[in-house]
């Protein structure tokens with residue numbers, strides 16, 4: 312099994328790194344391309360394992376995919392409505408094809424995604440939304456079936472601003488009859504990117520990025536060209552890499568507006584930023600100051616940056632409390648960090664961290680995607696060589712992370 316080896320404490324990171332297109336924007340956009348009676352031409356789709364799986368799902372449903380500098384997806388002739396377990400189990404985001412299939416073909420049969428390391432992650436809010444639009448739903452033998460003769464616009468209030476439910480309902484409503492309003496909608500930048508993509512195909516969506524999204528149904532969506540936004544979580548991860556190594560780096564291809572909660576916390580910890588138009592210079596202080604963090608829906612602090620910031624706090628000056636309020640089990644990285652000498656106590660949804668002077672290298676596991684990124688960050692400052700296993704999790708979400716860190720001076724490599 313492939314692993315990543317990092318020898319820490321070598322030198323502060325220097326130089327620059329370019330952020331790729333956002334995984335969490337690209338995946339719903341790829342699912343939404345099923346709504347297009349024509350060709351969706353996409354730029355900056357990151358070449359990630361998750362994207363590969365989503366493209367397999369689209370092809371399995373009858374879309375044709377042309378890879379190249381730009382990705383072209385032709386969904387004109389899609390006919391199949393079933394997404395099987397072999398693909399859905401590899402990536403929960405494949406459930407996002409449910410809304411587009413329901414709108415386009417009147418039904419979808421999708422394998423239940425199942426739980427994952429960070430939590431049970433139910434899909435009840437997606438289904439409630441489909442039902443409010445007039446669909447019927449049925450669950451059995453590990454599959455969810457949704458179907459409707461016709462979708463009719465309505466008001467939907469989400470009990471929680473779920474990113475996936477907002478996306479699935481928004482996509483289904485684009486072709487519904489009349490007007491749909493989603494209240495308490497998620498406001499993440501990836502929701503805005505999806506709405507912009509849908510509008511570029513001819514949809515009529517207003518309010519994305521706020522808690523109230525209004526969608527006027529249209530008859531048909533057709534050809535478009537669209538560029539995916541840069542990955543804010545990838546950018547945030549490199550900010551922490553600079554901070555934890557005492558580095559000074561420039562991050563290219565960032566939208567700083569999307570990173571406000573992350574930048575605010577890093578500034579509180581002593582990190583300095585100089586913003587350019589599409590880049591940012593990140594300068595670490597001599598000592599990181601401990602700060603408290605609580606994850607929340609956007610514009611709150613993103614849960615996908617929690618493992619990375621928590622890792623930074625393990626070597627900060629002082630004590631901090633990191634509270635995870637989005638996922639019930641997103642502290643798997645804590646067990647691995649313990650093995651590297653971090654002082655962390657988990658109490659229910661909070662981790663109480665006492666900063667230590669040094670971490671020590673050992674073999675650790677990437678228990679999920681961001682936990683894997685956290686292991687690389689810890690490895691950058693641990694004494695000795697850290698071996699990170701189960702790195703397929705990291706490959707789900709970071710394009711060329713080993714090469715990108717090595718280019719900035721990290722002693723890091725992949726090994727069999």
Ligand SMILES: CC(=O)N[C@H]1[C@@H](OP(=O)(O)OP(=O)(O)OC[C@H]2O[C@@H](n3ccc(=O)[nH]c3=O)[C@H](O)[C@@H]2O)O[C@H](CO)[C@@H](O)[C@@H]1O
Nearest residue numbers: 335404432433434435436437473474475476614615637638
């Ligand atoms: C592919 C993608 O974009 N993934 C992101 C998306 O995941 P995802 O869309 O799965 O996250 P949600 O916002 O839906 O989930 C947030 C919380 O709501 C709960 N919930 C969600 C749906 C539902 O029907 N019922 C329910 O109870 C979940 O269990 C979780 O506790 O947003 C998360 C929160 O920002 C990020 O961590 C993920 O990286």
Ligand SMILES: C=C(OP(=O)(O)O)C(=O)O
Nearest residue numbers: 335403404615680681708
């Ligand atoms: C949790 C994440 O992704 P997913 O929803 O695809 O599991 C993530 O990107 O950190």
